[in-house]
Amino acid sequence: MRSKKSGLDNTATPTGKPLTPDESLKEQGILSERAQPSRRKFLARLGIGATLLAIGGQTYAFIRSLVPNVLYEDPQRFKVGTIDQFGEGAKFIEDKRVFVFRQKNTFHCISAACTHLGCTVKMQRVNQPKKVVVRGREIDDQVEFACPCHGSKYYSDGTNYTGPAPRPLAHYKLELAPEDGQLVVDTAETVDQDFRLTV
Amino acid sequence: MATKRSTWDKIKWTWQPETKREAGDSIVRNFLLHWFPSKVTRQSLSWNYSFWLGTISAVLFLILILTGIPLMFLYVPSVERAYLSVKDLEFTVSYGWFLRGLHRISAHLMVAVVFLHLVRVFLTGAYKNGTAVNQNRPLNWVIGLLLLLLTLLLSFTGYLLPWDQLAYWAITVGTNIASSAPVVGESMRFFLLGGRTIDQNTLIRFYVLHCFFLPLGVLLLFSYHMWRVRKDGGLACVDQLSLEQKKGPVEPIKSKTYSLLGITSGRTVHVETLIVDEDQHTVTASPNLTRRLMAVTLGTVAVAALLTTLFRAPLEEAANPSVTPNPAKAPWYFLWLQELVTDTTFTIGGITINGALIGGIIVPGLLVVAAIAWVYLDKSPPAAVGVWFAKERRKQNIVFLTVVAAILIFTIIGTYLRGPYWNFYWPWQSWPTMPRQF
Secondary structure, X not given: OOOHHHOOOOOOOOOOOOOOHHHHHHHOOOOOOOOOXXXXXXXXXXXXXXXXXXXXXXXHHHHHOOXXXXXXXXXXXXXXXXXXXXXXXXEEEHHHOEEEEEEOOEEEEEEOEOOOOOOEOEEEEEEEEEEEEEOOEEEEEEEEEEOOOOOOEEOOOOOEEEOOOOOXXXXXXXXXXXXXXXXXXXXXXXXXXXXXXXX | OOOOOOHHHHHOOOOOOOOHHHHHHHHHOOOOOOOOOOEEEHHHHOHHHHOOHHHHHHHHHHHHHHHHHHHHHHOOOOOXXXXXXXXXXXXXXXXXXXXXXXXXXXXXXXHHHHHHHHHHHHHOOOOOOOOOOOOOHHHHHHHHHHHHHHHHXXXXXXXXXXXXXXXXXXXXXXXXXXHOOOOOHHHHHHHHHOXXXXXXHHHHHHHHHHHHHHHHHHHHHHHHHHHHHHHOOOOOHHHHHHHHHHHOOOOOOOEEEOOOOOOOOOOOOOOEEEOOOHXXXXXXXXXXXXXXXXXXXXXXXXXXXXXXXXXXXXXXXEOOOOOOOOOOOOOHHHHHHHHHHHHOOEEXXXXXXXXXXXXXXXXXXHHHHHHHHHHHHOOOOHHHOOOOOOHHHHHHHHHHHHHHHHHHHXXXXXXXXXXXHHOEOOOOOOOOOOOOOO
């Protein structure tokens, strides 16, 4: 930006070189808008800025409206039945995609969603019960889980042992509902593989 | 020449122009044809240079729009009624099976033909600039890649809509691949699904993407793709003609510039064409180009319609979130990815990386990046432009064909050699019978 104080004095510049008539006019802000630190420039920028802001704001509104604030989905916390409805071993709660296990008076709940890409794993009886060492402990495996999509397999405690699954099946928190004694699964809360609900 | 032209005169064009003037007029003065040049080289028209694959994909897209419109009237994008409305299409709506079948077959063909078009462009080095000014073929290659990706997204969103088992589990796998992306993955999945589970929000989202946003994207990019072909001086094989001409003792190549003379100064909207010896190499676009265009269109429609009557569109059981079909397979053009996400879970130093991230995001992402970078790094000479298997690009073609072969092999493994629980079975091995429930 050139200095404004040169005014009508068109004979001298900071470098001492005389100005041509054109340059002199520019100096005075007559020829070029650019030389004018002007209201015009300010308003132009204000206009462009306001336009961008308006477009940005409305784009945000458009996209934000597509992120739901209320979900009309099944609740993540649900009842699966009273204790006496569960026999020894595993029961598949089909519409909730979870397995509920009972071992005498302890319960635990394992998700049926494969940790690879979310297909529903199938529980298979093992032909001959095998003893496997998982996480430093020997377990007597009667069943295992297998995923139909990409062939991952899990031991009965949910630990993955073959296929592309990167981690064990999720374990969910189990509670007893105080009002009617039903088992309550909370799929929003994952727990340790050793979690057991004792009743 | 008559000065008054009826509306009908403006739409139709002559198939038997008496003079070159009439031939040129029928292109330039016609709205439907104005985007074509009035004269084309014989090479660009030849069947076995381009195999007309770009044209075929455009015709397939046209079929998809035309069949998609009535389907939009008949299909209800609601989780309660989507499956039943597709079933109605198959069994109660007059010719509903044909509309749905033609739409489906055209979609399958479009994926294949767009991919083959890409292969053709690569193997002929047609993404390279020749000698004419203002060419930007690499950009058009990138636009073409985007069109391929849009085609795949259109297929993916399309096969969710019947809300059958295939649809449901494809979308489960697809959106979980999205969620395996680091940091933004989970929120991306939430945004795609419109919630935590695949439900009504998901269906309507994919419906609107499928019927509005993605086709709009294809239309815009397709227009730009065609405009660039004209700006770049037509098909790449034309560059060879001008190159040959340069060698001979003829006068230097002129460049034709049409500009808005007198309206604006400087270089403005213009079309540049390489001038090749017109009498020797070019023919009038009407009827030579238009006739072939019609033949390709009719042929494509005929093949698609015939395939539709031969292969009825399947419809699996209604979507059931608690039972995954065994095996659960994506459509053939995604099976190489399904095979890839199966094989790419790695554990390095105690950290396990999900195959979904490597096979589903990183590898395809790198392929796209490599495909874009490639055309800007290719420094082979102009002699390799628009020539099948140019010897200057032999190594490049070998690398490219290796990748294509790998994709094909993975597709074949996924299609024919994977059985229940994604176990490997040779074609002569029978699959064990599976209980329907666990």
